Amino acid sequence: MAERTFGQIPGYPEGTTFDSRAELSEAGVHRPLMAGISGNARDGADSIVLSGGYEDDKDLGDEIVYTGHGGRDPRTGVQVSDQALRGGNLALAKSSLEGLPVRVIRGSRHASPYSPESGYRYDGLYTVDDYWHDVGRSGFLIWRFRLLKVPTVPSAAERVGEGRADYSAAPRRETTVLRVVRDTRQAREIKALYDYRCQVCGTRLEGPAGPYAEAAHIRPLGAPHDGPDTPDNTLCLCPNHHALFDHGGLVIEEDLTMTGAEGRLTVHPRHRISNEHLRYRREHYRAPEEEPRPAARTTT
DNA sequence: GGGCCCGCAGGG
DNA sequence: CCCTGCGGGCCC
Numbered sequence: 001m002a003e004r005t006f007g008q009i010p011g012y013p014e015g016t017t018f019d020s021r022a023e024l025s026e027a028g029v030h031r032p033l034m035a036g037i038s039g040n041a042r043d044g045a046d047s048i049v050l051s052g053g054y055e056d057d058k059d060l061g062d063e064i065v066y067t068g069h070g071g072r073d074p075r076t077g078v079q080v081s082d083q084a085l086r087g088g089n090l091a092l093a094k095s096s097l098e099g100l101p102v103r104v105i106r107g108s109r110h111a112s113p114y115s116p117e118s119g120y121r122y123d124g125l126y127t128v129d130d131y132w133h134d135v136g137r138s139g140f141l142i143w144r145f146r147l148l149k150v151p152t153v154p155s156a157a158e159r160v161g162e163g164r165a166d167y168s169a170a171p172r173r174e175t176t177v178l179r180v181v182r183d184t185r186q187a188r189e190i191k192a193l194y195d196y197r198c199q200v201c202g203t204r205l206e207g208p209a210g211p212y213a214e215a216a217h218i219r220p221l222g223a224p225h226d227g228p229d230t231p232d233n234t235l236c237l238c239p240n241h242h243a244l245f246d247h248g249g250l251v252i253e254e255d256l257t258m259t260g261a262e263g264r265l266t267v268h269p270r271h272r273i274s275n276e277h278l279r280y281r282r283e284h285y286r287a288p289e290e291e292p293r294p295a296a297r298t299t300t
Numbered sequence: 301g302g303g304c305c306c307g308c309a310g311g312g
Numbered sequence: 313c314c315c316t317g318c319g320g321g322c323c324c
């Protein structure tokens with residue numbers, strides 16, 4: 001078994017097309033012949049294929065919301081039970097935690113303006129920006145992974161000796177920056193209100209240029225969550241608790257007690273926090289009930 | 301080795 | 313078009 005390779009495969013630049021899954025596998029661009037996700041729980045996911053069939057997928061080009069696997073009838077492809085954070089799904093979550101690049105391949109059967117006319121096409125590297133669970137069209141629990149394109153910069157080797165005509169001939173999509181700028185005026189005001197102390201642990205980080213804290217959104221900004229950039233959707237957190245919150249390891253209950261941290265969330269009298277947004281976060285990011293958390297890996 | 305999976309070809 | 317049988321590679 002060849003070792004798993006993350007990032008671009010030498011000899012197969014972005015835009016390379018393949019006739020079949022067998023060719024993709026042979027090239028090492030996406031090794032499994034049928035599965036959509038290549039990877040494991042330990043190392044993360046190195047590639048995925050969008051080939052249609054998953055009704056909850058969203059493809060906006062530079063942003064993809066990819067559906068995890070599992071819970072489908074193998075014959076019909078119909079979702080008949082809940083998905084779990086296992087196998088390839090866990091691999092993609094691992095890639096998110098580690099910030100690993102995922103090769104994305106689109107197939108012609110995937111209904112999207114970004115799909116190739118025929119066969120499969122390697123479309124570059126993406127990062128797994130976020131993952132959460134949702135109720136899919138089928139009514140069953142699905143895991144969802146937001147992938148964002150890593151902007152492609154031509155390497156020095158590619159630039160050297162490259163004629164202008166060649167450059168203009170290369171098909172390049174315009175890259176849309178989808179990230180919302182997070183530190184708005186209201187975010188700064190919330191941080192000032194708490195004097196840069198974490199609402200979870202009270203930590204105040206002080207550097208020579210001043211204090212540092214992060215504004216965390218409770219209901220995430222951007223589709224499909226569409227949380228607002230408003231004070232009632234913003235928390236002032238230290239980097240550790242921000243990361244823990246984003247990855248579902250810190251849950252704020254309705255009474256402001258916390259799962260994953262001691263005590264109760266500190267809330268300033270002049271800071272109203274939306275219960276609705278807190279509920280949204282719990283519903284989509286907390287580990288599902290029947291989902292046993294994977295055993296933590298210890299480094300020895 | 302078992303079970304899973306965003307194939308694929310072939311036939312109706 | 314839809315359905316069926318037969319799959320290879322890989323994770324666990």
